[in-house]
Amino acid sequence: MLNRVRSAVAHLVSSGGAPPPRPKSPDLPNAPSPQTAAPPEAPRSPPATAGSGSAAPAKTVEARASFSRPTFLQLSPGGLRRADDHAGRAVQSPPDTGRRLPWSTGYAEVINAGKSRHNEDQACCEVVYVEGRRSVSGAPREPSQGQGLCFYYWGLFDGHAGGGAAEMAARLLHRHIREQLKDLSCWSSQKEVTHESLVVGAIENAFQFMDEQMARERRGHQVEGGCCALVVVYLLGKVYVANAGDSRAIIVRNGEIIPMSREFTPETERQRLQLLGFLKPELLGGEFTHLEFPRRIQPKELGQRMLYRDQNMTGWAYKKIELEDLRFPLVCGEGKKARVMATIGVTRGLGDHNLKVCSSTLPIKPFLSCFPEVRVYDLTQYEHCPDDVLVLGTDGLWDVTSDCEVAATVDRVLSAYEPNDPSRYKALAQALVLGARGTPRDRGWRLPNNKLGSGDDISVFVIPLGGPGSYS
């Protein structure tokens, strides 16, 4: 999550020195260098208290070491040190020995080039069993209603301002999904409410309960953070892709690209953010204006006509500049530099409950949504071949790799392996991570075209869609 939380990191972890000044211009500088901005200590794991109430099914998380990588990587202490080495940036994958990931899923990751002390991406891949919900009295339902089911689960979590939120989500989100899916056992066919819409609702609510658990259990932690979450649930023939943040999922099927998510950023969510600022001006704290201008207004421009957009507009129009238009815009900057309240560059995700505007006590969380957009792909509607894959990546991949480049790599790598060689998907994930990282040259990580590679954490899942029949 490079550059995505500007200065907020420094602000959150600063322990006495003056906080950095808020930028006065939308032409924002790059993220602070690791020397000045990295947390002085690693984000701690969530506390070992169980969630309270029925909404918090997840089990207690035990105290852990100061940083962790996904357990399926099976890293030894030495391996963990190599995975944590910003200089070497060795690509990590599950070992060939040991249990293969479900569906022969491929996975690879690499740490950032120094922007944060540890890799703040996390990942999870599980097969989860869901019991039917018991009735209120505690007695199990009749067998036909209470039968359990299994779902397959993959999750990528891209942390910012610390790795705590991503670690917690990787450990617990699928348990919230499991809890919500117990309600499927109550379902009987209705005209309006399909089985599919209940799974979607279960995933949506699981994200919310995960976020609420983070809010409850953050007490006592100095260093807080947030994370983007991109998860895939496979259940009864359908693939559900839920995204909250700026990770991305695409299906590459017979060479064709099918987008399975969209990114949530200050630019794509401008109107939602502006509407909230308009309806709840107290959230702007007298410091920000919900209007957007092409550039920061100068005091001497008071009374002049200037282009603007409000929450209702997709086009631009002119208005006469008034005093409150001199406030800093709620949304400003373009592309990777776009920010909400001059602080955060991603507008959906989990955590961030402590995030404040720099040099201010104004909370940013009210503008962030924990709700994912869920897209559904019916695996049974198409006969998939072993080269058809679902690719999940954090923004470290997508910042420097287009969908088409990923599709070309899918074709190039998979065609070099036998169709029934299960190691081909791991090789593909590694190739994608390597292709986004590049190689060290000219004092930086560079791609073959000499452009800069991604200095961010990079994590990739490659899920073969011929999987359920062939591999499960």
Add this chain to the structure above:
Amino acid sequence: MLNRVRSAVAHLVSSGGAPPPRPKSPDLPNAPSPQTAAPPEAPRSPPATAGSGSAAPAKTVEARASFSRPTFLQLSPGGLRRADDHAGRAVQSPPDTGRRLPWSTGYAEVINAGKSRHNEDQACCEVVYVEGRRSVSGAPREPSQGQGLCFYYWGLFDGHAGGGAAEMAARLLHRHIREQLKDLSCWSSQKEVTHESLVVGAIENAFQFMDEQMARERRGHQVEGGCCALVVVYLLGKVYVANAGDSRAIIVRNGEIIPMSREFTPETERQRLQLLGFLKPELLGGEFTHLEFPRRIQPKELGQRMLYRDQNMTGWAYKKIELEDLRFPLVCGEGKKARVMATIGVTRGLGDHNLKVCSSTLPIKPFLSCFPEVRVYDLTQYEHCPDDVLVLGTDGLWDVTSDCEVAATVDRVLSAYEPNDPSRYKALAQALVLGARGTPRDRGWRLPNNKLGSGDDISVFVIPLGGPGSYS
């Protein structure tokens, strides 16, 4: 706008008798019959006061007869009576004698089968000249900045709860657009703000100013109403289609259908409406809940688990029914029966400033948006043939006619005429209206397949896209 404002009509025009009871179930009855619900007198024209301030450029509207049809129909008093005859439902088009509409645009309309006293659709087709904006001092700008330009304009306005809003919009909206487009003369090329985005912004703001003018000038009118607005602006090679309501525009190009609008209804705007009710609960007046349930909750179900959706969800989940869930849902019903606050079935448009929930003083206007969605089609990117057309229709057309059926009629009718025969587009508009109206049979208007035709007002523009080069 058949069935779109249930009971509200009766409520607004009732003059002493008890207002109709609010329905207790989402299974809503049909719209009130004309005998009980038609306005006791025709909606009056807007008052003859000019808009005040720079935001209201439109000229004074003079007092008119109690109802009107578009001037380009050139109706005689006898023709006006025939156009107003619910029994005959004669299709109206501009006469072959007299001035042709710009681009040889085709137009046809027919009155409803009795649901309201007059045809509440209105239409406008104009060529509009825009002067460059003068500087603040009143002196004209330099010639290069202040040069004027022309745009072509088509508008369809589908009134409800009276014809006043539709009539006013048909007379004035293009003048608001003209006023807003004067700002184009101030524009100089910028990275972020394109010429196109300024035109979009001008149209968006024109809708808002039109709505504000309706709010100012409604005083003294007993009968108020609202209208959907679908307008097309052609300017400098691009077609801008702006839609607020449930009318629809499609392009049929070489047989292919290109949607140029989407409908705004309680179903398509559910999440926007629920979010507003959630953020501003005072707008619900303690009478409504922002949550959606598949059916109305009964008091005896208190404490039971029930499916619901909130403003963040696209799927469904279960919750325990609490006391406030027994309130009437803000959004309920399906398809054409979907309603906001059990009253109105369309969620964007102009007017409706007086609209209240039945049996209540709760205003509905805060939930309605006057902002259109604007789609842009670049005419220069494709070489259009004389059979390529943009079809605009009020919901009277689309309720009984699919996009594909319209495309088939386009092909059938146009192929029967020489490509250079300008009357072919009028013939097509007439065929579309006739096809949606049907013929009187079995005590109703019926289509060839014996299904019911539309009993609503039906209005259709057919705009040839080969027009600018060939006909202007």
